[in-house]
Amino acid sequence: MHREAPMARTQRIHGWRRVAGAMWHAPDDPQIYGTLDVDARPAEAFIARARAEGRRVTPTHLVGRALAHALDQVPELNVRIRRGRARPRRSVDVFFITAVGGGHDLSGVRVDDADRKTVFEIAEELDARSAAMKRGDDADFRRTKHMIDRLPAWLLRPTLRTTAFVTQELGLEIPRLSLHRDPFGSAMVSSVGMFGLSRGFAPLAWMYDVPVLLVVGEIADQPVAVDGQLAVQRTLPISATIDHRYVDGWHVSRALTAFRAYLADPEEAEH
Numbered sequence: 001m002h003r004e005a006p007m008a009r010t011q012r013i014h015g016w017r018r019v020a021g022a023m024w025h026a027p028d029d030p031q032i033y034g035t036l037d038v039d040a041r042p043a044e045a046f047i048a049r050a051r052a053e054g055r056r057v058t059p060t061h062l063v064g065r066a067l068a069h070a071l072d073q074v075p076e077l078n079v080r081i082r083r084g085r086a087r088p089r090r091s092v093d094v095f096f097i098t099a100v101g102g103g104h105d106l107s108g109v110r111v112d113d114a115d116r117k118t119v120f121e122i123a124e125e126l127d128a129r130s131a132a133m134k135r136g137d138d139a140d141f142r143r144t145k146h147m148i149d150r151l152p153a154w155l156l157r158p159t160l161r162t163t164a165f166v167t168q169e170l171g172l173e174i175p176r177l178s179l180h181r182d183p184f185g186s187a188m189v190s191s192v193g194m195f196g197l198s199r200g201f202a203p204l205a206w207m208y209d210v211p212v213l214l215v216v217g218e219i220a221d222q223p224v225a226v227d228g229q230l231a232v233q234r235t236l237p238i239s240a241t242i243d244h245r246y247v248d249g250w251h252v253s254r255a256l257t258a259f260r261a262y263l264a265d266p267e268e269a270e271h
Contacts, residue, residue, distance in 0.1 A: 030243050030244040030245045031203065031204055031241055031242065031243060031244070032240075032241070032242040032243075032244050032247075033201055033239070033240070033241055033242075034239070034240045034242065035199065035237065035238070035239050035240070036237075036238045036239075036240065036256075037222065037224075037235045037236070037237050037238075038235065038236045038237075038238060038260065038263050039233060039234070039235065039236075039263075039264070040059070040219045040233075040234040040235055040236040041233070041234050042263065042264055042265055042266060042267070043059055043062050043219075043236060043263060043266060044219065044234060045267075046062070046266045046267055046270075047059070047062075049267075050120070055120055055123070056123060056127065057119055057120065057123050058123070058191075059191075059193065059216055059219060059236055060096070060189060060191045060193070060216045061119050061122055061123040061126065062119055062262075062263065062266055063189055063214060063216050063236075063238060063263070064094045064096055064111070064114065064122060064126075064189045065114065065117075065118075065119040065122055065262065065266075065269075066258075066259050066262035066263050066266075067094055067114075067187055067189060067212070067214060067259065068092050068094050068114035068115040068117075068186075068187075069115060069258055069259070069261075069262045069269065070255040070256070070258040070259040070262075071092045071115065071186055071187060071255070072092055072115035072258075073254070073255070073258035074251060074254045074255045074258065075088065076251060077186075077187075077211050077212070077246060077247060077251055077255055078092055078186050079211075079246070080168075080182075080209060081245055081246060082169075086246075089182070089186055091112055091113050091186075092113065092114055092115040092116075092186050093110050093111065093112045093113070093114060093182070093185030093186050094110070094111050094114040094122075094185055094186065094187055094188070094189060095108050095109070095110045095111075095183075095184045095185040095187070095188045095189070095210070096108060096109050096110075096111065096126050096188075096189050096190075097188060097189070097190035097191075097202075098126070098130045098133070107133055107141055107145075108184075108188075109125070109126050109129040109130060109133075110180075110183065110184065110185045111125055111126060111185075112185075118270055119266065119270060120270075139178075140178040140180075141178075143177070143178040144178045160207060161207075163179055164206075164207040164209075166179055167179050167180060167181055167182065167183055168182065168183075168207070168209050182209075184207075184208045184209060184210055185210065186210060186211075187210050187211065187212045187213070187214070188208065188210055188212070188213040188214070189213075189214050189215075189216065190202055190213065190214070190215050190216070191215065191216040191217075192215055192216070192217055192218070193216055193217050193218035193219065194218075196218060197217060197218060198217045198218050198220060198237055199215075199217045199237045199239055200215050200217065200239060201215060201239050201241060202215050202239075202241055203241060204241050204243055210243070211242065211243050211246035211247055212240060212241065212242050212243070212246075212247075213240070213241045214238055214239070214240050215238070215239040215240075215241075216236070216237075216238055217236070217237035217238065217239065218237075219234060219235065219236050220234070220235060220237075221233070221234060221235070222234075222235035222237075236263070
């Protein structure tokens with residue numbers, strides 16, 4: 001005769017699980033984290049040739065250009081999600097997070113139409129804007145920093161939400177307040193390689209409104225398998241934080257193919 005298994009009794013949660021339940025809510029974060037190790041030899045060869053010609057290019061510049069290329073090839077990612085609809089962006093703009101204030105603070109530069117610019121143009125624009133910020137000559141950065149430093153802590157969060165609503169939701173430009181439409185562009189790039197870190201992850205804040213943030217690590221020798229044999233290869237580690245609301249596996253696969261193709265032969269891609 002078949003007998004049903006007795007139902008398990010509810011049990012009181014004790015110890016750390018009880019503390020954890022009080023500390024956190026149920027997960028509702030759409031972020032996906034991933035890593036990618038790229039053969040750095042083509043990038044290093046390209047950088048060496050560029051520097052021999054007096055042009056300064058870094059792995060971060062190349063990764064930003066490769067990301068712009070991927071967004072151009074997969075326009076379904078270059079969108080803003082509003083009320084259940086994916087709305088195409090006007091252009092492919094890449095936001096580069098940069099260190100200012102002697103490395104004690106962070107800001108960033110949005111490079112517009114990054115898919116239509118060469119990596120040299122991106123590098124020159126980024127370097128010029130970053131240098132102006134470090135000198136205190138960038139008017140937008142100076143006004144924004146002054147406002148943030150002066151605001152009381154209790155007013156900072158509602159101010160950020162208001163500015164995000166004006167620039168992201170309404171798409172308005174208010175130059176006198178240094179508020180610009182879509183300030184973080186289509187995607188973001190940062191770097192931890194300059195700090196000697198091989199890999200790092202960065203969160204996607206609610207106000208960024210982008211599908212992906214890439215973090216560039218330090219190029220180093222890494223053991224890899226080549227044709228079934230163990231070898232040492234110069235490797236560029238890249239970490240990605242992806243907003244699952246924007247992408248699924250199909251988008252990632254197509255974008256990754258275009259991204260890898262650029263970094264596999266930047267010399268050819270720039271011609």
